[in-house]
Amino acid sequence: MVTIKDVAKKAGVSVMTVSRVINGSKNVKESTREKVLRAIEELGYVPNSVARSLILNKTLTIGLVISDITNPFFTTIARGVEDTAISKHFTVILCNTDEDPEKEMMYAEVLARSKVDGVIYASASGKKAPLKSLFLKKIPIVLIDRTIEGVNDLDIVRGDSVLGAYLLTKHLIDLGHRRIGIIVGSHFISTARDRIEGYKKALNEANIPIDESLIKINENSKFSKEDGYRLTKELLNLENPPTAIFGGNNLMAVGALLAIRERGLEIPEDISLVSFDDIESLSEVYPFLTVVKQPAYTMGVIATEILIRRIENRDKIKEKREILLTPELIIRKSTAPPKRKI
Amino acid sequence: MVTIKDVAKKAGVSVMTVSRVINGSKNVKESTREKVLRAIEELGYVPNSVARSLILNKTLTIGLVISDITNPFFTTIARGVEDTAISKHFTVILCNTDEDPEKEMMYAEVLARSKVDGVIYASASGKKAPLKSLFLKKIPIVLIDRTIEGVNDLDIVRGDSVLGAYLLTKHLIDLGHRRIGIIVGSHFISTARDRIEGYKKALNEANIPIDESLIKINENSKFSKEDGYRLTKELLNLENPPTAIFGGNNLMAVGALLAIRERGLEIPEDISLVSFDDIESLSEVYPFLTVVKQPAYTMGVIATEILIRRIENRDKIKEKREILLTPELIIRKSTAPPKRKI
DNA sequence: ATGAAAGCGCTAACAA
């Protein structure tokens, strides 16, 4: 392996001079710089960032913890993070927790050991514990999408789930629905709780009593298609099934749709369906599902900007920042007035 | 920052003993181990991987270079890579080239400097140049999805694009189509060339003369929705437009679909449409597009397994491996016999 | 403008 020493020897200078050339210092004679550059070229020298990181105590790397790299919502966030990070010369380490608290714990530890300069973090457990090693290393964290129980001093960028759920539910109520089922991921996840809250708020406002049997929470914690499918079947099996279903996120809504179809029911004729989060590639080709759409890309961008400002200590503001992004209701074809009169 | 030295002092042992405890060495007395563990706990010590990497000359990190983290095909690959890497205790650095040769160059350099232990690489340029710094550092590379001009000694895992395109084109021919348009990304990308090759092969076999005006290659290199839209419009503007269009990948097919609809044409009544690569979330909800589907997740898994075996030198095989995965034709609703007789 | 020495946090090799 060719190191800075080899370059120095070849160029007939000290390692310090080579270091200066690499880092673009002013204080190098032009002829010396050229000599060094030639040596670098000839030897095929590539600087070693890990040695550099060790001494500088920074890595120009940020960690991104999300729960499913296959979900377009997180993928779009990731794109926003990546684009922004790279524009500021940071690279991103991707961590896919799969909503698994164990993986979350492991990744947080890995990132802390790796000495990433900062972390953008969508919690899988909703708990504080996994953050411990990050806290110990005093690594800046920006929460994204989800809050964490007992954590009040971290920057956070998220969508307004209460509002989004309220808009979606109100839309259904306005169409005449009274029995609206809702399926969400674990109660430990803040977005699940917030979406239920928005849902209840809309019902309360319309003086519709809340029927807890219509609220299906997946205690296995996931927001997956399979869970959406299973919970929707439970809803459809109810003695008095709902006339509309609220999918807690895009994947659950897809699962719900599959379960509804399997029953031979038509959407929206027999039952209405709405979804939190859009799936762009789906809606472009088949603008069917009524959704509330979150500005995922923007979330990624803002989170990264805040994080990098914290890292570089350019942030005058000492207190935590809380950015709440407004979701947008997009009414398509999956919602209609209920058939049955209640 | 608390280091191994602090732990050693607190526990009243040498740093070496602490190191042994951290790394699970057998040769530590149980009582000593406990002392050390207690000190670690009390001080909140988290080992520093960068120091460790410097001396061990390995980082337990692999780089994944793809062109669009927003494209479900690459996203599924990424999932396969991530799942496999983590199971072998590697983390992955995600690099999104956006099909931009400059970004590709920059990322390859960053990965080389970062001393990742290996790289899984979907080329954006189709050129060898960006790999230079990786070669210099002798970092193992596994190519994925795409070959690179003049590179013949690297492991590669890819789908059989020639076969896939052949199957798709033959399906159209069997339906009676004679004028089949094809839109692909840059000629520099091997999959674009291969798909054209498979397309031509099917036409030749059916004795259909090849009309170059039906072959639209996007020389701006991308396989994007916007490009699919634009090239399809060109195809539709032809004096004698095609009765079927072959989208070079999933995103281009979506763009094609949008352009076709904009013209007020019906699929498949007025024109057939097929796509290379599926979009799962779309096809589940709306099983419309006839596609050839590649085993993307498997590609990611295999590439990672090969890479890690190379990294750990457990690979007996010295020669490069070339894994060619077979795509699957899925016939749905977007293809039908042509209306016009030619 | 250039260089020598020290050391970032850790582990390999050897010694005790």
Added chain:
DNA sequence: TTGTTAGCGCTTTCAT
């Protein structure tokens, strides 16, 4: 079983 020494590749500090 435990400790000592040296050093991974680089930058900081201070000297020249």
